[in-house]
Amino acid sequence: MITKIDHLGIAVNNLEESVEYYEKALGLHCHGREEVASQKVKTAFFEAGDVHIELLEPTSDDSPIAKFLEKNGEGIHHIAFAVDDIAGQLKQASAAGVRLIHEVPFDGAANKLVAFLHPKSTHGVLTEFCMPKK
């Protein structure tokens, strides 16, 4: 079951400029930064209610985020739903005809298991499921 939206991933060209926008223009507080080598991005985190906003700047031209920016420009990259049974959730999506990017969840940031659905079968929204590891 989907319990909430865990986070929104937003692709940006320049992390510092975007952090400044989220802080000064929106008044949100940046509560962390992290470089994720496996995804070739550096990130900054904000909270709005119980949803995290994750800004993503590519650190390399072959980062998935670099490719997204090239094609679409800055904008919302993905939505991550917190689920209570990630294997069951993937099975339900697959049974409904959704193409899975990951058939098996893998270790994501913040000690969570994560998996993505393909945006071609989610009506244009790159969709992540995530669940805290037991």
Place this chain on the structure above:
Amino acid sequence: MITKIDHLGIAVNNLEESVEYYEKALGLHCHGREEVASQKVKTAFFEAGDVHIELLEPTSDDSPIAKFLEKNGEGIHHIAFAVDDIAGQLKQASAAGVRLIHEVPFDGAANKLVAFLHPKSTHGVLTEFCMPKK
């Protein structure tokens, strides 16, 4: 102050097909539908935690959503932040150099005051502020 994410607006080509996806593949429950004549859209609503997901299908070729779909295809159209002082929030954004689509909030759906920031000055994310009317 931003208190939470109120809703995400997602542009879709066909409301019925997308409702089926959100229900069957994601297991979310559609708790309402509405046609908004002023925006030339028909909508369907879901909840994930305390965030609403609003699917938007244009009812006319000159709907803002029709233009978005033509340019970008299906995907997340806007993010709406719930705020406790919409006039103050717009003033803060403007002072930080953000271009406002609406200088003065107007009556939106669900008895709320709403106003939008221009995506050219929000790093690609069409951003709405909304606040319940007193």
